[in-house]
Amino acid sequence: MSRDLTPGSLKRRGQLRVYLGSAPGVGKTYRMLDEAHRRHDRGTDVVVGFIECHGRRHTENLLQGLELIPRLTRHYRDTDFPEMDLDAILARRPQVVLVDELAHTNIPGGRHGKRWQDVEELLDAGIDVITTVNIQHLESLNDVVQKITGIPQRETVPDDVVRQANQIELVDMAPQALRRRMAHGNVYKAEKVDAALSNYFRVGNLTALRELALLWVAGRVDEGLRDYRATHNIDRVWETRERVVVAITGGPEGETIIRRAARIADRTAGGELLAVHVTKSDGLAGASPGALAQQRQLVESLGGTYHVVVGDDIPTALMAFARAHDATQLVLGTSRRGRINRFLTGPGNGQTTIDLSEDIDVHMVTHEFTGRGRLPSLGRRHSKRRTIAGYLSGLVLPVLLTACLSPFRHAINLTTDALIFQLGVVAVALLGGAFSALVASLIASLLLNYYFIPPIHTFTIAEPNNIVALLVFATVALTVSSVVDRAAQLAARGARATAEAETLSTLAGSVLRGADAVPALLDKTRTAFGMDSVALLDRTTGEAIARSDSDDAATGDREVSEVPVNGNALMVLAGRRLPASDQRVLTAFAAHVAAALERDRLATVAAEIEPIKAADKMRTALLAAVSHDLRTPLAAALASIGSLRSPDVEFSPEDQAELLDLADESLVKLTRLVDNLLDMSRLQAGALTLHLAPTELTDVLMGAMDSLSRPDAAVQPLDLDTAPAVLVDPPLLERVLANVITNALRHNAPGAPVLVTASHHQDRVEVRVIDHGPGIAAEDRERVFLPFQRLGDNDNTTGLGLGLALSRGLAEAMGGTLDVEDTPGGGTTMLLVLPAAPDDAEQLVAEEG
Numbered sequence: 001m002s003r004d005l006t007p008g009s010l011k012r013r014g015q016l017r018v019y020l021g022s023a024p025g026v027g028k029t030y031r032m033l034d035e036a037h038r039r040h041d042r043g044t045d046v047v048v049g050f051i052e053c054h055g056r057r058h059t060e061n062l063l064q065g066l067e068l069i070p071r072l073t074r075h076y077r078d079t080d081f082p083e084m085d086l087d088a089i090l091a092r093r094p095q096v097v098l099v100d101e102l103a104h105t106n107i108p109g110g111r112h113g114k115r116w117q118d119v120e121e122l123l124d125a126g127i128d129v130i131t132t133v134n135i136q137h138l139e140s141l142n143d144v145v146q147k148i149t150g151i152p153q154r155e156t157v158p159d160d161v162v163r164q165a166n167q168i169e170l171v172d173m174a175p176q177a178l179r180r181r182m183a184h185g186n187v188y189k190a191e192k193v194d195a196a197l198s199n200y201f202r203v204g205n206l207t208a209l210r211e212l213a214l215l216w217v218a219g220r221v222d223e224g225l226r227d228y229r230a231t232h233n234i235d236r237v238w239e240t241r242e243r244v245v246v247a248i249t250g251g252p253e254g255e256t257i258i259r260r261a262a263r264i265a266d267r268t269a270g271g272e273l274l275a276v277h278v279t280k281s282d283g284l285a286g287a288s289p290g291a292l293a294q295q296r297q298l299v300e301s302l303g304g305t306y307h308v309v310v311g312d313d314i315p316t317a318l319m320a321f322a323r324a325h326d327a328t329q330l331v332l333g334t335s336r337r338g339r340i341n342r343f344l345t346g347p348g349n350g351q352t353t354i355d356l357s358e359d360i361d362v363h364m365v366t367h368e369f370t371g372r373g374r375l376p377s378l379g380r381r382h383s384k385r386r387t388i389a390g391y392l393s394g395l396v397l398p399v400l401l402t403a404c405l406s407p408f409r410h411a412i413n414l415t416t417d418a419l420i421f422q423l424g425v426v427a428v429a430l431l432g433g434a435f436s437a438l439v440a441s442l443i444a445s446l447l448l449n450y451y452f453i454p455p456i457h458t459f460t461i462a463e464p465n466n467i468v469a470l471l472v473f474a475t476v477a478l479t480v481s482s483v484v485d486r487a488a489q490l491a492a493r494g495a496r497a498t499a500e501a502e503t504l505s506t507l508a509g510s511v512l513r514g515a516d517a518v519p520a521l522l523d524k525t526r527t528a529f530g531m532d533s534v535a536l537l538d539r540t541t542g543e544a545i546a547r548s549d550s551d552d553a554a555t556g557d558r559e560v561s562e563v564p565v566n567g568n569a570l571m572v573l574a575g576r577r578l579p580a581s582d583q584r585v586l587t588a589f590a591a592h593v594a595a596a597l598e599r600d601r602l603a604t605v606a607a608e609i610e611p612i613k614a615a616d617k618m619r620t621a622l623l624a625a626v627s628h629d630l631r632t633p634l635a636a637a638l639a640s641i642g643s644l645r646s647p648d649v650e651f652s653p654e655d656q657a658e659l660l661d662l663a664d665e666s667l668v669k670l671t672r673l674v675d676n677l678l679d680m681s682r683l684q685a686g687a688l689t690l691h692l693a694p695t696e697l698t699d700v701l702m703g704a705m706d707s708l709s710r711p712d713a714a715v716q717p718l719d720l721d722t723a724p725a726v727l728v729d730p731p732l733l734e735r736v737l738a739n740v741i742t743n744a745l746r747h748n749a750p751g752a753p754v755l756v757t758a759s760h761h762q763d764r765v766e767v768r769v770i771d772h773g774p775g776i777a778a779e780d781r782e783r784v785f786l787p788f789q790r791l792g793d794n795d796n797t798t799g800l801g802l803g804l805a806l807s808r809g810l811a812e813a814m815g816g817t818l819d820v821e822d823t824p825g826g827g828t829t830m831l832l833v834l835p836a837a838p839d840d841a842e843q844l845v846a847e848e849g
Helices: 028-041 057-061 086-092 115-124 139-149 159-163 175-183 190-198 203-231 254-266 289-301 314-324 339-345 349-356 384-408 414-432 434-452 464-513 517-529 580-645 653-685 697-706 730-747 803-813 841-847
Strands: 016-021 046-050 072-076 079-083 096-099 128-134 167-171 243-247 272-279 305-310 329-333 361-365 533-538 544-549 559-564 569-575 693-695 715-718 726-728 754-761 764-770 817-822 828-835
Touching: 016 028, 016 203, 028 046, 028 057, 028 096, 028 128, 028 167, 046 086, 086 115, 096 115, 115 128, 115 159, 139 203, 167 203, 175 190, 175 203, 243 254, 243 314, 254 272, 254 289, 254 329, 254 361, 272 289, 272 314, 289 305, 289 580, 305 314, 314 329, 314 349, 329 349, 349 361, 384 414, 384 434, 414 434, 414 464, 434 464, 517 533, 517 544, 517 569, 517 580, 559 580, 569 580, 580 653, 693 697, 693 730, 697 715, 697 730, 726 730, 726 828, 730 754, 730 764, 730 803, 730 828, 803 817, 803 828
Parallel strands: 016 128, 016 167, 046 096, 096 128, 243 272, 243 329, 272 305, 329 361, 715 754
Antiparallel strands: 072 079, 533 544, 533 569, 559 569, 693 726, 754 764, 764 828, 817 828
16 A cells, blocks of 8 residues: 655644543444444555453454554553553554543653543644543543542543544443443453442433533534534524523513523523623613623523623624524513603614514513603703703893894894804703703794894894794704713713723722622722711621721711612611612622622631531542551451461461461551551541650650561661750651651662651751652652552552651641652652750640640
8 A cells, every 4th residue: 555655745634533432331442443444444544553442352353454553561660551652653654543542541651641642643643543532531521420420530631632523423322221231241341240330330320421421512513513604604593402592681671581581491402591781882881780790690590691792783783692602582571661752762672673683583571661661861860950050041041142242233144143142052051951952042043033133123034044044053053952962961971980880890809809808898888989887787687797887977867778689688878868870880789799798608618518528538538448458457467366266277386476477567557557547537627636745856766666567677867866856746756757767668769778867947857758769759749648649659559648648747736847858869858847845845835734
C-alpha cells in the first residue's frame, strides 16, 4: 500500500471518532473493533494502538486480522504496567489507530499524564483516531455521577476534548439487557458479578447514566445543528425541541406570565424556558431593578434561564432573540394600557410582535392588570409648586412680551416678533412642561394676531401670508416646546439613572468587599436614602436581625417605610418620607439584602455540613482501609496463636518462638494502627488533651526509637544534646517522631542512615528528619499530610496512611508545624518546628494547670 508522506500531506489534523458509552459493558470496544474491520476491508491502513478487552471472549476474537502495535511496559512501585507506545505509533504512522479508554491515566514516565493527551498528539500528527469513553468520565458530569452511584471517578477527560470530535456515536443498551449480559459473564468475571449487580449496576443507576448520556449527546447534536444553520444562513426555526421564550418587563404581571410559560415548557419532555428582558440602549432607568431581580429568581427556581438584551425596538429585539435560540413559542403579557391609550398611541408591542412572529407561536396571557394603565403622558410630572409656576408663566409671559414689543411695532418686523414669542414658549416649556407651553403658545398666537398682524387691534387677518405665518408659528411653537420638554425629561431620567447606577454599583462593591454583607447593606441603604435608621426585622417574631442607626438621628415624628425582603424578613426605614422614585430603587436594595441573607444562610449550612462531610469522608476511607490494613495483622496474630494451640501439631521451641514473635509483632502493629485512628479522631473532634512540659529532645528520641517496629534501624542523631528543651507533651512528641522516622526508613536509600538533627532559632526549635530516598514531588507535598494517603515509592502495602497526617495534627496541637523540604543531593526532609521551653516554663505550666 503506497501513501503520500510528503510534508504537505501531513499538515492536516487527524479526524477523531468517539464511541460514547452510557456504562461499562455496553459494547464500545466491540463497536470500535467492528468499525476497524470495516475500514480495513476497504483498504484503510488501520492499527490497534491500545485495546483493553477485560477478558471478554467476543471482543478478543475481533482482534484477529488487525495489526497490533506492541505495548510498552513501565515499571512503577514494584509492578510492571502495560501502556500504549505513543512513539511506536507515530513512527508507524498509520491512517487510523484504535485507542481504547480515552480517560485513562498514564503510568508516570511518559510525555503525557493522560491518554487523551496522547490522542491529541496523534491527531496533530495527522493520524485519525477512533476511541472510547464512558459518560461517567466526562469532567462536567463527574460530580453528578458520583451522587447517583456513590462511587467517585478518579479518571476524567475534559468535555471539550470529546465535544470537538468529528463524530460521536452513542453506544447504548437498556439497563435490563446490560444486567443480563453481566449475569452471563460477558462483562466481568464470575466472582465480581454479584457485587457489581448489587452496587454500580443497579437498574436505577444505569437508567440515570443512560439519561445523562442521551442528554449530553443531544446537546452536542444541537450545537452541530446551530453551526450548520449559521453556516448555511438558515433563519427559519427548526422545531427540534420546544423552547419557550417569555418576555418580562418587571411589571406586576410578571409572575403570572412566567408561571404560565413554565407550564407550557413542561408539557413536553426536554422543553426549555428562557426569560428575556429588553432594555433600552440609552441606559435610562425603566423597569424596577428589584422587581426584575425577583422575577429572575422565579425563572431560575422553575428551571429556566434569564437573559437581558439591548434594543430600542422591543418587538424586533424579542424576535431576534427568539430566532437566535430556536424558540418555538413566545409568551407575552397583554397590554396594561387602556382603550383610549391604545387608540391614541396605536398598536402596542404585543400586536407588533405577532406581526413579526412568522413561524413562532405567540401566546398573549391575560392578567389582572390588563387595561389598567393610564392615558399617555404628554409632559413631565413636576412638583405642584412648579406646575402652578409653569401655568402662570404661560399666562403672564406672552402678555409681558406683548407690552415690551408693542412700542417697537414699526421698528421690528413680524418675523422677529414671532421668534421672540417662540423663545418665550420654549422658556415656559422648560419651566412647566408641555401643557404649560401649550397654554403659552395659544395666548401668544392670539396676542401676536391682535397686536402685531395688520389690521392691528382686531383678530381679523388681512393678508393670507400672515395667516400662514401665524399657523406656522403655532405649529413650530408646539413642536419645539414638545421637543424641549422631551429633552428635559430624558436629561432628568438620565441623571436619575446615572445616580441610581452609581448607587447600586457602590452597593454591590461594598457587599463584595465586606465580610458581613447584611450590616453593610443596611448602612449603605441608610446613607443612600438619608434615613435616620434602617432595621431588618424577622416577620414571625418581630425581632431585629440587624440594624443601622445614624449618630445624629432626628427625634420626634418620623415617617416609617416598610419593604418586604423575603418571606421571613422585612426592612423598616425611619426618617424622611420617601418619594415614589426612591421606592423603586429601594426594591433593588431589598433584593440585595435578600440575596445576602440567602448567602449567609447557605454559608451557615455549608459550615455545618463541612464537619459532617469530613467525618463521612474519613469514615468512608476508614471502612475501605479496615478491610485490609487492620485485618492483616489481626489475621496473622490469630493464625499464630491458633497454630500454637492446635493439638495436632508439635512445634519445636524455635518454631514456637517464631510464631510468638509473629503474633507479638502483629498485635503491636494492630495497636499502633488503632492508636493512630483514635488520635486522629480526637484531633478532628477537638478532644485531644495536652500535658505540656519542658522536654529534652534526646529523651524523646530514645523513646521513639524503642517504639519502632525495626529496633535495629539505622537512625543517626546529630546535635540533639545542644538544642534547648521544648515545651511539648512528651508522649505525643514521641508519637510524632516515631511516625516521621518510620516514614523516612520506609523510603530511605538502602544502606543510608536516617539523620535526625536539631537547631535553635529564637523561640523555636527546628527538628529535621532526613532521608536520601527518591523524594516527594512538589505537587504531592500537601497530599502526604492528608489522611489515608500512601504515596510511598517503595512500599505501598502497609499502614493506613495516617502517620504523617496524625503527626502534623499532633504537632499543630502542641503549637508547632510539620512541613516537607528537599534533601540536598536527593531525598526528603521532614521539618518539625516546636516552641522552645522558656526558662520559667515549669512555673508557667504549674500556674496554668
